[in-house]
Amino acid sequence: MNNPIRRVGVFGMILILALLANLTYVQVVEAPDLRGDPRNPRVLIEEYSTPRGRISADGRLLAASVPTSDRLKFLRQYPNGAEYAPVTGYFSQIYGTSGLERAAGSVLDGSDDRLLFHRLTDLVSGRTPTPGNVVTTIDPHMQDVAYQDMTRQGYAGAVVAIQPSTGAILAMVSTPSFDPNPLASHDAATQKKAWAADAPALLDRAISQTYPPGSTFKLVDLAAALQDGYTPDTPVTAENRITLPGTSTTLENYAGEHCGPGDGPTVTLAVALARSCNTAFATVADQVGADKLRSAARAFGIDGPELDIPMPVTGSHLGDLADAASLAQSGIGQRDVRLTPLQNAMIVATIANGGVRMAPHLVKEIVGPDLSVIDTTSPDDLGRAIPSGVAATINTMMQGSEQFTTGHGAIPGVTIASKTGTAEHGVDSKNTPPHTWYSAFAPADRPDVAVSVIVEDGGHLGDAATGGSVASPIGRDVIAAALQDGVTG
Numbered sequence: 001m002n003n004p005i006r007r008v009g010v011f012g013m014i015l016i017l018a019l020l021a022n023l024t025y026v027q028v029v030e031a032p033d034l035r036g037d038p039r040n041p042r043v044l045i046e047e048y049s050t051p052r053g054r055i056s057a058d059g060r061l062l063a064a065s066v067p068t069s070d071r072l073k074f075l076r077q078y079p080n081g082a083e084y085a086p087v088t089g090y091f092s093q094i095y096g097t098s099g100l101e102r103a104a105g106s107v108l109d110g111s112d113d114r115l116l117f118h119r120l121t122d123l124v125s126g127r128t129p130t131p132g133n134v135v136t137t138i139d140p141h142m143q144d145v146a147y148q149d150m151t152r153q154g155y156a157g158a159v160v161a162i163q164p165s166t167g168a169i170l171a172m173v174s175t176p177s178f179d180p181n182p183l184a185s186h187d188a189a190t191q192k193k194a195w196a197a198d199a200p201a202l203l204d205r206a207i208s209q210t211y212p213p214g215s216t217f218k219l220v221d222l223a224a225a226l227q228d229g230y231t232p233d234t235p236v237t238a239e240n241r242i243t244l245p246g247t248s249t250t251l252e253n254y255a256g257e258h259c260g261p262g263d264g265p266t267v268t269l270a271v272a273l274a275r276s277c278n279t280a281f282a283t284v285a286d287q288v289g290a291d292k293l294r295s296a297a298r299a300f301g302i303d304g305p306e307l308d309i310p311m312p313v314t315g316s317h318l319g320d321l322a323d324a325a326s327l328a329q330s331g332i333g334q335r336d337v338r339l340t341p342l343q344n345a346m347i348v349a350t351i352a353n354g355g356v357r358m359a360p361h362l363v364k365e366i367v368g369p370d371l372s373v374i375d376t377t378s379p380d381d382l383g384r385a386i387p388s389g390v391a392a393t394i395n396t397m398m399q400g401s402e403q404f405t406t407g408h409g410a411i412p413g414v415t416i417a418s419k420t421g422t423a424e425h426g427v428d429s430k431n432t433p434p435h436t437w438y439s440a441f442a443p444a445d446r447p448d449v450a451v452s453v454i455v456e457d458g459g460h461l462g463d464a465a466t467g468g469s470v471a472s473p474i475g476r477d478v479i480a481a482a483l484q485d486g487v488t489g
Helices: 002-029 031-036 041-047 081-088 099-103 113-125 140-152 188-202 214-226 269-274 278-288 290-299 324-330 341-352 388-403 467-485
Strands: 055-057 060-067 074-077 133-136 157-162 169-175 235-237 241-243 250-252 266-268 356-358 363-367 373-376 381-384 417-423 435-442 449-455
Touching: 055 081, 060 081, 081 099, 081 140, 081 169, 113 373, 140 157, 140 169, 140 467, 157 341, 157 467, 214 269, 214 278, 214 290, 214 341, 214 388, 214 417, 214 435, 214 467, 235 269, 235 278, 241 278, 250 278, 266 269, 269 278, 269 388, 278 290, 278 324, 290 324, 341 356, 341 388, 341 417, 341 435, 341 449, 388 417, 417 467, 435 467, 449 467
Parallel strands: 055 133
Antiparallel strands: 055 060, 060 074, 133 363, 157 169, 157 449, 235 266, 241 250, 356 381, 363 373, 417 435, 435 449
8 A cells, every 4th residue: 555655645746846847937937928918918907007107398298198997097198199209109008119108118107216215105105106207308399390390391301409518309300200199099999090000100210210411411521521631721623523433423513513603623622511512522532531531420420339319219320431432422421321310410419519429318307206306317428529629610611501501491690500411312313302401500609409300302392302492491490499499508
């Protein structure tokens, strides 16, 4: 009898150990996957059992949770919808999160370490856990103006405005945009219908899309050239057309025009920038050389570490400068050069800030449930990109560029420093409407705001579009809004 009993006992022990091992595996190893499984209703119910924190901009509510009478106790709402979608992102049962809803998710759901004291207080007092709130750096008036200017014309593109002295992002618009409210619906069919309809608009063009910068990139050429011995008075070619080094391919100025007044063989570098002469800057890039141009680009953040604002920003790239021809083409912002609108705004913001590059940021403060400020974003100096004297010289030359820039919106009594761009793109670039750019800052003598605007595919002017005719009025309107609001560095 003892042996059979012993065998039964051993077998029972094995079963118990197997059960414990399986229970441990499920609770420890598989727990994260089970919690994240969309078929697990407990996680969803728990996530919606408490309100999510608010997102705001200078007193304007951008995102909040409201109570409901259904199984999911709170519904996420976005009072300003599509205008602020590039900032807030969306909060969806099916599609997850984006924008600040994702990047600041731990604050908004209350799990952030900075909210530990509040969590402990809620636990001790027996109160429902309360989340933190996010206050953005966005200036609502500037955001309104940028969004309305872009949508009124039906433009696709982006607008980014930065405070040069701090890196605070004052406006960030991407069009076409989308309404996050249907994506936050508790009804799955509503979410799926919105996702299918809005798919192209979900791309944040301001920070997630790169474009050829066209002639706005000449500011990087200029920074490299001025540090290599050039001055505003250095003579450069005025030819309407040149042959790219080592090729039979020609490159010409806009509309094939001679650079500058008269028909002389040269003009000054200052005139070449003001008139945005391709032949001159392609030649300057070739003469400065690939190493110095790449060094100048990296100093502005191109080909550098990717940024978080706190959303991740797609990297901007100079491309492969394999030979003299590619170097010359890259010098006018074509070939393989690709920048985000945020990066282009950072370039002019750095020049405006005397050559010091500041980290761009979108979050001003983290506010506790009791409305106390528990964290503030301090300006982050990323280092000197160019000497202050070089920045001052570029500032003056950009003022000359603004004087030659077409388009309405000049601000009486305010001097703007700017650079336009008209960028070819696409497989058949000569027969594709260009992207148009305007990058600027003001007031030129004490810059308070820097802005970069891109309008895709020529806007309403198609093949005839230029940065001056299409993008500059939007940039000037945003600058005017900033100055009306008294934005100061």
